[in-house]
Amino acid sequence: MAQLTYRDAVARAITQEMERDPNVVFLGEDVGGAGGVFKATVGLLERFGPERVRDTPISEQAILGAAMGAAMTGLRPIAEIMFADFFAVCWDLVANQIAKSSYMTAGQVSFPLVIRSGNGGGLRFGAQHSQSVENWAMAVPGLKVVAPSNPTDVIGLFAAAVRDPDPVMFFEHKGLYSSKGEVPDGEIVDTLGSAKVLRPGGDATIVALAAMVPRAVAAAEALAQRGIEAGVIDVRSLVPLDTQTILREVSATGRLFTVEENPRLCGWGAELVSIVAEECFNYLDGPPLRITTPHIPLPSADALEDMAIPSVERIVTTIERAMQS
Amino acid sequence: MTSTTDDPAATAGPPGIDPATLHRPDGSVDVPTQLALYRQMVRMRKFETRAYDLFMENLVKGTSHLSLGQEAIAAAFGEAMEDQDYTFATYRGHAHTLARGTSMTGVMGELLGRSCGVLSGKGGSMHLTDVSHGVMGSYAIVGAHLTIALGAAWSAQYRGEQRVAVAFFGDGTTNIGAFHESLNLAAVWKLPVVFVCENNMYMEYTPIGSVTAVANPAADRAAAYGLDSILVDGNDADAMYLTARESLDRARSGGGPSLIEARTYRSSGHSRADPGKYRPDAEVAAWKNYDPIVLYRTRLVTRGVSEADLDAIEETADGDVETATVNAKASPAPGADDLLRDVWSDGGSSWRN
Numbered sequence: 001m002a003q004l005t006y007r008d009a010v011a012r013a014i015t016q017e018m019e020r021d022p023n024v025v026f027l028g029e030d031v032g033g034a035g036g037v038f039k040a041t042v043g044l045l046e047r048f049g050p051e052r053v054r055d056t057p058i059s060e061q062a063i064l065g066a067a068m069g070a071a072m073t074g075l076r077p078i079a080e081i082m083f084a085d086f087f088a089v090c091w092d093l094v095a096n097q098i099a100k101s102s103y104m105t106a107g108q109v110s111f112p113l114v115i116r117s118g119n120g121g122g123l124r125f126g127a128q129h130s131q132s133v134e135n136w137a138m139a140v141p142g143l144k145v146v147a148p149s150n151p152t153d154v155i156g157l158f159a160a161a162v163r164d165p166d167p168v169m170f171f172e173h174k175g176l177y178s179s180k181g182e183v184p185d186g187e188i189v190d191t192l193g194s195a196k197v198l199r200p201g202g203d204a205t206i207v208a209l210a211a212m213v214p215r216a217v218a219a220a221e222a223l224a225q226r227g228i229e230a231g232v233i234d235v236r237s238l239v240p241l242d243t244q245t246i247l248r249e250v251s252a253t254g255r256l257f258t259v260e261e262n263p264r265l266c267g268w269g270a271e272l273v274s275i276v277a278e279e280c281f282n283y284l285d286g287p288p289l290r291i292t293t294p295h296i297p298l299p300s301a302d303a304l305e306d307m308a309i310p311s312v313e314r315i316v317t318t319i320e321r322a323m324q325s
Numbered sequence: 326m327t328s329t330t331d332d333p334a335a336t337a338g339p340p341g342i343d344p345a346t347l348h349r350p351d352g353s354v355d356v357p358t359q360l361a362l363y364r365q366m367v368r369m370r371k372f373e374t375r376a377y378d379l380f381m382e383n384l385v386k387g388t389s390h391l392s393l394g395q396e397a398i399a400a401a402f403g404e405a406m407e408d409q410d411y412t413f414a415t416y417r418g419h420a421h422t423l424a425r426g427t428s429m430t431g432v433m434g435e436l437l438g439r440s441c442g443v444l445s446g447k448g449g450s451m452h453l454t455d456v457s458h459g460v461m462g463s464y465a466i467v468g469a470h471l472t473i474a475l476g477a478a479w480s481a482q483y484r485g486e487q488r489v490a491v492a493f494f495g496d497g498t499t500n501i502g503a504f505h506e507s508l509n510l511a512a513v514w515k516l517p518v519v520f521v522c523e524n525n526m527y528m529e530y531t532p533i534g535s536v537t538a539v540a541n542p543a544a545d546r547a548a549a550y551g552l553d554s555i556l557v558d559g560n561d562a563d564a565m566y567l568t569a570r571e572s573l574d575r576a577r578s579g580g581g582p583s584l585i586e587a588r589t590y591r592s593s594g595h596s597r598a599d600p601g602k603y604r605p606d607a608e609v610a611a612w613k614n615y616d617p618i619v620l621y622r623t624r625l626v627t628r629g630v631s632e633a634d635l636d637a638i639e640e641t642a643d644g645d646v647e648t649a650t651v652n653a654k655a656s657p658a659p660g661a662d663d664l665l666r667d668v669w670s671d672g673g674s675s676w677r678n
Contacts, residue, residue: 025483051483057513059506065472066479066510069490072461073411073480092503096466097473103674104448107667108456141676142668165670193678241677275677 001184007177009151010040010116013158014078016187018048021076024162027054027063028080037082038118038177060086064093064115071113072101076162084119084133084171091136098167099142111167114158119147120211120261121309122175127297130305132261134209135268137169138238144192145238147171149213151181153236156190164192173210193240197249201231204255204319207246207272209235212259212310219259219315226316228323230257238268246272247280254285257319259310264295286325291318339558339588340611347588348557350567358404359625362562363635365400366618368642369420372429375646376419376436380597384654385436389450390417394560394592397617398523399424401565402491405573411461411477413470413492416451418463421493427455429649434656441656445663461490468494468503471520475507478516478576489576490518497528499542508550508584517576519569520584523559525591530603543586552584559587560617563624592616
């Protein structure tokens with residue numbers, strides 16, 4: 001066991017997989033010589049050389065096209081899109097090409113690739129460098145979608161993503177890069193499509209993703225002091241989605257609260273609420289509630305951004321009020 | 326017997342283009358290769374003509390984009406490429422797919438939406454793919470596949486394999502960002518990739534010259550990426566073949582990418598819905614007189630190939646097209662079990678437990 005930052009966990013995860021498989025290659029802007037703009041890929045160029053760790057020009061379409069073409073011819077590329085907001089300039093490759101080509105070709109080609117990207121807000125970067133766009137990816141058939149909340153999951157889920165035969169969108173949260181956690185020694189490999197129950201709770205179930213997970217845990221602790229036992233589930237993977245774990249927990253508590261950083265409409269929580277409503281309606285003691293960012297672009301000023309993204313206080317207040325009504 | 330491109334029959338030049346600006350590749354093409362090129366073009370012509378007839382019978386649904394008049398380019402690369410090379414085609418890709426040896430029944434079946442289709446009816450005319458013959462896909466969003474070809478070339482380079490990726494595209498593609506991103510990265514990484522612009526003078530319905538800053542939309546951009554400017558007669562199968570060989574050899578020997586602009590003309594409209602009325606009659610007529618197959622047949626006969634040998638190639642192609650049509654019509658539609666198949670590599674489409 002050792003203390004590791006989320007940022008260092010990224011480099012360790014990539015190292016673990018590149019050490020294991022010479023077909024794993026890595027490309028992106030500033031990922032090599034600079035060690036990544038978030039310093040999450042420091043040391044990889046020195047360790048694996050410029051043939052396997054390739055700095056690219058600012059050409060997001062070329063980065064993802066190259067990853068796709070390499071994946072369909074036998075490599076297992078890792079591509080970095082620096083900020084998840086930049087998916088808007090290369091979404092053709094993601095949504096039209098990488099996601100659909102296995103289906104369209106009746107399975108002639110597959111795409112064992114990982115696209116990792118800095119997602120989410122809280123860093124005062126404004127509306128074009130702060131979005132949570134995991135629901136964009138979730139809406140496209142053919143993409144697996146993962147968003148880890150802690151350093152150990154970064155490594156384990158990343159390893160699972162690299163070893164998966166299908167394209168995985170791996171959303172790292174920019175606001176978590178400096179967060180720390182205890183990480184086991186040795187190889188770590190997790191499973192895609194498995195949610196994790198972080199905290200049991202008999203009164204309510206809070207389901208959260210990425211940076212909302214530590215806030216949900218803090219909120220649950222505060223609620224416990226006020227006599228409300230709320231459990232917390234880290235969804236971890238939106239596609240595949242571990243509905244069984246979530247349905248089981250919500251059926252037991254009778255209350256569902258989702259905590260989502262994305263703007264309100266069509267966030268992942270909406271799908272979850274729909275599944276719960278369809279499949280365990282009779283176990284519910286009250287309406288499922290979604291705690292999200294309002295349906296606005298994210299503002300830059302710290303005072304405004306902090307109001308927009310769900311805070312521990314807002315989670316606590318919302319749940320407490322709902323449970324008392 | 327060989328022919329060379331110094332021969333007058335090869336250098337008449339396409340209508341409206343100064344022959345002095347055209348690339349004159351070195352070397353010659355032997356007769357067996359010429360017969361193979363002729364066979365390729367004839368098969369494409371007859372296939373596309375039949376595909377058009379089947380649209381009219383409403384057996385081909387949706388849309389389709391024919392290569393009528395542009396056959397020499399796909400035929401030349403089809404003959405010049407090695408089995409291990411990769412083809413990346415566009416939505417106008419029937420000919421490029423057939424050129425690599427894909428079964429005509431597989432392509433015809435795909436156009437008809439039948440289960441014998443090369444994609445089991447799930448991709449259609451615009452997405453023909455046959456990995457077993459090096460056809461790594463046909464791509465229907467303009468420009469995307471140039472970036473994907475980079476990756477296939479990178480993969481070959483990384484493993485030290487003697488493979489080349491060839492990406493075909495139209496003149497309209499030269500104005501989308503992916504074209505420029507791809508040329509730059511291919512040049513910087515010195516990738517074994519050949520970019521082949523089939524300039525048929527129209528981006529869909531609009532004359533390419535009216536929306537492009539330079540006269541030769543691909544060739545005039547080559548210098549920006551440190552590449553040679555190559556403008557070639559795309560209706561001259563010999564010139565195309567030799568140019569293809571040059572570029573493939575360069576890529577295979579580590580010389581990096583090439584950008585080829587092949588001047589040609591589509592003798593039909595952009596797609597099924599387009600009669601092509603926006604084109605001047607004189608232009609259409611001039612190019613009709615510069616048909617790649619008619620030109621080539623004349624050249625081969627002039628050089629001593631017997632009419633009977635050429636007729637036999639035509640008859641065989643007629644038979645192949647007829648067989649493919651009969652097979653495709655007889656093939657059942659894909660079934661419900663195909664609907665949810667192959668989203669993932671495990672063959673399924675499940676997104677939850």
